[in-house]
Amino acid sequence: MNNKLRYIKTYWVFLITISTLLLFSCSKQENKAPEYDIPVEYKELFTLKNSGWDIYTGGTYRYGPSIIINDDESIDAWFAAVGDAYGDWHELYDKTGSNSAVPVSKHGSVGQKFKADVPFWGVKVISPNWSGKPCGLTFKLFKWDDNTMSYSDVVKQNPIATAKFVNYADGEKIGVTNENKFPPGTYLWELSESLTEHSGVWLRDGNALGVTSYQGGIIVRENRHWQAMWAEEKTSGDIFWDQASYQHSTDHGKTWTKEVMSLQPTEFSSDHYSVCDPGAAYWNGYYYIGYTSTENIEMTQNNVYIARSNHPEGPWEKWDGEKWSNNPKPVILYDGDPKKFGAGEPSIVVVENTVYFYYSWNDKGTTTRVSTALADDPNWPSRLTYKGVAMDKSSITGADHSDVKYREDIKKFQAIHTAERMTEKGYLVIWQSENGIDFKKIGEVKKNLMPGLHNCGWSGDGKGHIKEGLQQYLSYAYGIDTWGEWKTRWVQISW
Numbered sequence: 001m002n003n004k005l006r007y008i009k010t011y012w013v014f015l016i017t018i019s020t021l022l023l024f025s026c027s028k029q030e031n032k033a034p035e036y037d038i039p040v041e042y043k044e045l046f047t048l049k050n051s052g053w054d055i056y057t058g059g060t061y062r063y064g065p066s067i068i069i070n071d072d073e074s075i076d077a078w079f080a081a082v083g084d085a086y087g088d089w090h091e092l093y094d095k096t097g098s099n100s101a102v103p104v105s106k107h108g109s110v111g112q113k114f115k116a117d118v119p120f121w122g123v124k125v126i127s128p129n130w131s132g133k134p135c136g137l138t139f140k141l142f143k144w145d146d147n148t149m150s151y152s153d154v155v156k157q158n159p160i161a162t163a164k165f166v167n168y169a170d171g172e173k174i175g176v177t178n179e180n181k182f183p184p185g186t187y188l189w190e191l192s193e194s195l196t197e198h199s200g201v202w203l204r205d206g207n208a209l210g211v212t213s214y215q216g217g218i219i220v221r222e223n224r225h226w227q228a229m230w231a232e233e234k235t236s237g238d239i240f241w242d243q244a245s246y247q248h249s250t251d252h253g254k255t256w257t258k259e260v261m262s263l264q265p266t267e268f269s270s271d272h273y274s275v276c277d278p279g280a281a282y283w284n285g286y287y288y289i290g291y292t293s294t295e296n297i298e299m300t301q302n303n304v305y306i307a308r309s310n311h312p313e314g315p316w317e318k319w320d321g322e323k324w325s326n327n328p329k330p331v332i333l334y335d336g337d338p339k340k341f342g343a344g345e346p347s348i349v350v351v352e353n354t355v356y357f358y359y360s361w362n363d364k365g366t367t368t369r370v371s372t373a374l375a376d377d378p379n380w381p382s383r384l385t386y387k388g389v390a391m392d393k394s395s396i397t398g399a400d401h402s403d404v405k406y407r408e409d410i411k412k413f414q415a416i417h418t419a420e421r422m423t424e425k426g427y428l429v430i431w432q433s434e435n436g437i438d439f440k441k442i443g444e445v446k447k448n449l450m451p452g453l454h455n456c457g458w459s460g461d462g463k464g465h466i467k468e469g470l471q472q473y474l475s476y477a478y479g480i481d482t483w484g485e486w487k488t489r490w491v492q493i494s495w
Contacts, residue, residue: 057487061486101128101130113187115185125191135195141189141190275305302334351463351465371385398423401455430444
């Protein structure tokens with residue numbers, strides 16, 4: 001988790017240019033995995049039947065799987081998936097065309113005529129400032145109700161909305177909004193009063209139906225338009241980093257239903273930056289997903305959140321500290337070094353009437369903590385009681401988050417995680433507990449694994465139980481060549 005800080009901020013530049021996120025591949029290719037000797041055998045340990053097959057090769061990532069095996073042996077699986085941008089925007093340009101930054105001072109003003117056929121909340125322009133140089137612009141919005149009027153006639157009117165922007169962020173969406181919405185109609189937005197030569201707007205190649213772009217009051221040549229947009233509903237337009245995808249399989253993971261982006265951040269809320277590392281469970285008619293998010297733009301100082309739904313694909317209610325709603329608040333609040341990863345990557349197990357809620361707590365070391373609550377309490381997130389450090393992985397090189405299950409055949413809790421993650425010799429570590437609170441390392445699995453593995457998960461039923469005689473599975477992300485471009489592996493477990 002921590003290492004993705006280097007990647008995510010630059011990789012988004014590419015991601016936001018694609019119109020849809022890539023979907024899972026159902027490839028069955030049998031890539032050759034490195035062979036290692038398995039250390040001391042334990043009767044409780046498992047092996048991997050073979051190296052498995054890829055279920056995602058889409059070019060970005062699906063990692064940190066949470067896997068439920070249903071009574072009919074069908075499979076529900078959730079993964080951390082690459083994020084998106086908030087808002088349903090009507091672009092006034094061709095998103096596929098190449099673009100260039102143009103100083104507004106070059107023309108004195110730039111503008112764009114467009115039509116909104118429904119009431120709308122706001123109109124914005126994406127404005128560069130050449131990597132943080134001093135800048136400033138005035139944005140004006142005019143009605144253009146009379147088609148016989150010229151551009152100069154329109155801008156002589158009083159604008160219906162005006163906003164000034166000084167030293168805005170590079171690439172910020174600047175513009176005007178109206179909580180009560182602007183009425184449908186034809187409009188002209190204009191940027192003018194440039195404070196410096198580094199106050200600009202993006203000009204993009206390509207056609208845009210019903211749009212006319214201007215520079216200095218003169219129509220821009222055909223098939224070039226300013227990079228502006230309008231939105232019907234209130235939205236920041238900001239990027240969120242991760243979301244949770246969902247898929248279903250009825251043939252042991254060989255093929256999967258179409259991917260659904262099931263659980264997403266809530267805009268303007270505590271989890272608005274990300275929904276990552278889903279940990280799913282099911283009991284008493286609800287699917288629960290614990291997940292990681294933060295209010296720190298540095299992607300550190302993470303907290304743990306909970307959502308629930310009657311259906312595996314959603315829609316979801318989020319715990320708000322008192323009840324289930326759409327205003328999420330953390331159920332585990334990190335209070336350590338703000339520069340560290342913090343809390344997250346949850347895993348849920350229910351034994352008898354107790355919820356065992358496991359989560360990473362990475363501050364001075366790499367650990368997994370556990371809190372418990374009563375499973376028959378619908379408000380159990382508010383009753384979580386801290387029980388201590390379940391696993392201290394600080395001495396294990398490259399250890400990441402633990403996925404915990406309850407083995408019904410031996411009546412013990414077992415946890416797995418990867419070590420030497422994202423290296424050629426990555427492997428699995430297994431821990432065990434009698435009471436679900438105190439874990440000891442009991443073994444390793446090093447055979448039939450792909451190089452560069454990380455963020456693994458294994459299957460169980462809705463309560464996180466591994467049932468004797470029922471085929472179980474391991475899944476993980478892997479890849480070494482390009483950061484953030486990982487495949488997802490699926491493999492059968494042999495006991």
